Amino acid sequence: MDTDSFFLEVTEVVRETEDASSIVFSVPDEAADLFAFAPGQFLTLGVPSEETGLVARCYSICTPPGEPLTVTVKRTVGGYASNWLNDNxxxxxxxxxxxPSGIFTPKDWSADLLLFAGGSGITPILSIVRTAMRDHSGRVVLFYANRDERSVIFAEALTALAAEHPGRLQVFHWLESVQSLPSEAQLREFASAYSSWTSYCCGPAPYMSAVSNALRALDFPRARRHQEKFVSLGGNPFGDVEEVLAAQASLAEADDADEADEAPPAGPTGPVKVEVELDGEQHVFDDWQAGEKLLDFLESKGVKAPYSCREGECSACAIRLVSGEVTMLRNDVLDAEDLAEGIRLGCQSVPASEETVKVSYS
Ligand SMILES: Cc1cc2nc3c(=O)[nH]c(=O)nc-3n(C[C@H](O)[C@H](O)[C@H](O)COP(=O)(O)OP(=O)(O)OC[C@H]3O[C@@H](n4cnc5c(N)ncnc54)[C@H](O)[C@@H]3O)c2cc1C
Structure with a gap:
């Protein structure tokens, strides 16, 4: 089975700062629909590696829909792919x-947006800012934290955008070199003026957790707090699906051998009925087998469900559980609040009861 990956040509590499470059791709006409994206989504790039052949890494798109497909990669100290991309x-x-995949994308553009970015976390945020300014009429406030002035990616573009939209866009720069790291109390003070707005946050883990705590303290409901976590994928979503599944099966066997005492998750004894809403279409099947992951099952039925890592490490395959029960075999990305909201990972969900399972990808 093919994984829908494409070889895209790089049309330009733009050096944004000393340690970050934007990569502009051209998309052939036959792949235009496949590469249509929503602001805040990301691409998964295959980076050549002598050790493993290929290393897969996600990079957020920084342009708004309709402009050339562009990602921005910042060097990670000691990191493989980000340095390879910047150097080569x-x-x-x-x-x-x-x-493109991912769910870090505003659904309601009429809402005013309170955006938090830290370092390379500006990439999906910039796509959102540009789209909001170009296509919508809401207000946007951006709090953008960086190590020092030289590391601010897109400084000029943001200055120009704010000058073009003085009544709608305000950008606040926070430099660690000048003010130290922003504390939870400082973030709370800043956000308190926007407590009815919808927030999106992307940056290093400690920064995101400080923002999240600050917003919680201000009683921002979960539905108005969105985060994108930048992590490196461990697996290879580019391999033939069969190869990936075979590799996972052998890993699972090894795990079974290691964890012989651990009880398997309780589940149904026979096939389960599942109703899936995807891209406005309803798919109904009555033979979802116990232990079978939803993504694998849908692919076996010819349904093109979204995914990226296939390992529970990103949220590209996120679904909303409408009714019934599923168990996730692995989850490195959803937090307790996501789970309480009914969000699950399609690539890791197996049926957990005899009940019909209803899920939605919207
Ligand atoms: C949805 C999403 C969107 C993203 N968007 C962007 C973006 O727009 N721009 C961007 O720059 N990044 C983005 N990222 C992050 C990106 O995917 C990579 O994680 C990042 O570039 C680092 O990859 P790397 O291969 O350079 O580093 P890695 O080689 O993965 O290393 C990461 C860290 O782990 C350490 N490390 C590596 N190997 C080992 C080991 N064997 N043992 C112990 N430590 C080790 C390294 O020293 C380094 O500190 C995104 C991630 C996600 C999930």
Whole structure:
């Protein structure tokens, strides 16, 4: 089975700062629909590796829909892919890329947006800012934290946007070199003026957790707090699905051997009925087998459900559980609040009871 990856040509590499570059791709006409994206979504790039052949990494798109598909990669100290991309990519190179995915994208553009970015976390945020300014009429406030002035990615673009939209966009820069790291109390003080707005936050883990705590303290409901976590994928979503499944099965066997005493999750004894809403279509099947992951099951039925890592490490395959029960075999990305909201990972969900399971990808 093919994984819908494409080789896209790099049309330009733009050096944004000393340690970050934007990579602009051209999308062939036949792949235009596949690579249509929503602001805040990301691409998964295949980076050549002598050790493993290929390393998969996610990079958020920084442009708004309709503009050239562009991601921005910041070097991670000691990191493999981010340094390889910054050191090696040139215009004319071709990169293996999986289509856009992710759920870090505003649904209600009439809401005023309170955005928090830290370092390279500006990439999905910039796509959201640009889209809001170009296509919508709501107000946007951006709190953007960086190590020092030289590390601010897109400083000029943000200044120009704010000058173009003085009544709608305000950008507040916070420099660690000047003010130290923003504390939870400082973030709370800042956000208190916008407590009815909808927030989106992307940056290093400690920053995101400080923002999240500050917003919680201000009683921002979960539905108005959104986060994107930047992590490195451990697996290879580019391999043939069969290969990935075989590799996972052998890993699972090894795990079983290691964890012989651990009880398997309780589940149904026979096949379960499942109703799936995806892209406005309803798919109904009555033979979802116990232990079978929803993503694998849907693919076996010819349904093209979204995914990226297939390992419970990103949220590209997120579903909303409407009724019934599922168990996730692995979850490295959803927090307790996501779970309470009914969000699950399609790539890791197996049926957990005899009841019909209803899920939605919207
Ligand atoms: C949805 C999403 C969107 C993202 N968007 C962006 C974006 O727009 N821009 C961006 O720059 N990044 C983005 N990222 C992060 C990106 O995918 C990578 O995680 C990042 O570039 C680091 O990858 P790397 O290969 O350079 O580092 P890695 O090699 O993965 O290393 C990461 C860290 O782990 C350490 N490390 C590596 N190997 C080991 C080991 N064997 N043992 C112990 N420590 C180790 C390294 O020293 C380093 O500190 C995004 C991630 C996600 C999930």
């Amino acid at each position: 990519l040139r215009a004319g190179d071709r990169v293996r890329v999986l289509p």
